[in-house]
Amino acid sequence: MTSPLGGYDVLYTISVGSHGKCQKIRRKSDGRVVVWEEFCYATLTDSETQALMSEVKFLKNLKHPNIVRCYDYIIDSINTKLYIVMEDCMSGNLANLIASSTRGRLYLDEQLIVRIITQLTSALKKFHRMSESRCNFFYPNLKPDNIFLDSEQNVKLGKPSYSPMLHQNDKCSIWSLGCLLYELCTLCRFVPGPQQKVLTQNLATGTFIRLPEQYSSELSIMLHNMLNLTDYLRPSLESLLQSNLLAKAVSEEAKKRQLLHQRRVAQVKMNKKVRLARKNKENLPPGDPQIVALQNIAIKLQTNNQHESQVEKDWNGSCLRL
Template structure:
């Protein structure tokens, strides 16, 4: 039997917005404290109604200890009002916590921030990597006001009103939605974006938990967009560790493909122990539910935390193995390129040496006629001046007046070729030395 508005008692209003309000309620059947979002869909456009339906369907599907739990929905067609019943988070939201810290002039402890990061990343992992094989879900509106705390200060990710479903890994969202302070550069530039856009918003949120202000602030949206595109921000206060600052800087990288994935964040040394604690708690909760005879046993399709942890480790190992294989292939390709270049440089060097040998040979051949002519001149000097001796080779018919010019031009040409060959040999020698140095470095890396 579907729930009715009369099944709940309204205690007080927590907050209100343009389309409705959020109220604290009590379920009359068991006095359980819950909240509902009261939304007037009568004034909504068709696209906004579709977005509302999508949020309800998403909340029904997403079941994770760090995501606000969905209980029920009530449709009041007479008053065109939709009530979404969800769990009550007694600790308020992170926006109120940051405001209190500013008033009290105090910073949050790094241990608390790391715990928030671990739980939020686990919640995002359930959205980005659906354990039931469903499509990827982008939250697209991560900000302190949408992150809630329960009575034990556990994080609860809520408000999936702007969430979008990506049906496969190659899908990219293109719509301009979200809160400007936490928008990624690709959203500001109206480019396609994927789950790495949520990583940017998560980095902005965690930065604000540390510094008590967003990493990018401005007086208008145009100036804010320019600052986000530039990507420069101050370091978080030095009370926080360098490892945390480095991780936040990676999450706020301008190039989305260089930002870490949810798996990479969870595997960092900062969060490893916290993630292990969260998995142990989930395992303990699962054992308690199994031991409670009144509660139904979980569906066979839902995996236990231990299996989930093993699958996570398996995915991590596969990812690392794939990365190492790709790196090895790149290094092998690079080595092959260097070998080809080295072979070409050796061939060019051999050609230069051949040219040098040819030049030396031609130079020696040119020196022989000159030596012979000198000997002939000496012989003529020994002849008495009274007698003029004529040789057959000195007749006008046998003389070549352009012989000396051709020899000189040939000599100049050979000198130029020798200089060019020497320069090329020096350049090739330098290139060969650089390639050998790079190949040694690559072999050292491998």
């Protein structure tokens, strides 16, 4: 019997951890480059193994354009290993972006920050809806090194965390998102040790959190509300998406999704035409209009794919000199 692992070619190892490694691989069926995380579960307890499998099944059912997609998982029972096949986010993560801006003494542009927060808020809304329906103890990990960037520079929320003793609601996620927003604006962590006491005192007394002067007062107000120490006074995910500050970005994301859907529908129709034309190709003379149409469709498909891969490649215009 052929092993499912044989359907992939390992390209190289990205990282190695205590329980396994992460590798970039190529799927033989279509040549697509993805990644898999290898876990050796031999040393895990039964409850830990069960938690790991629950996480994998949760991820596979969690589908959103701003959440890293889990395509499949493979259990190698002979070697007690689990392989999680996931989307390849080839452009790094927010931790890389923040570190690069810090080294270059650059602040991120507000429009870019608003776009990131909009995409993550939408992803969190989907996450909590899925989590509540399944009664899972998963919560989103909003650390910058777990938020990835795809080839079109869209953010992708990475793997969630799991705790059977902890159940987080969307108000907890709003706090974590506020901490991330603070770090994106200031290039500093929200509670970096010695400053924790001062920041907490400021929040408790209602002292306004000040951001660098190039950011709008609307952004500062939103941040202050997200970091309210009283959880029920924080905005909800839905109210954030309906706010005036995020309205434009929400509209742009909706248009992007609609355009992507239209392209996918058009490509499915083209693929059907290609298949039909190929069936008749052998019986047609060279230069026949159907063969010419087939060639034109192939060229159009290739052009569309090249165009989509070039969307929003350059982020150099998204920063301001300090």
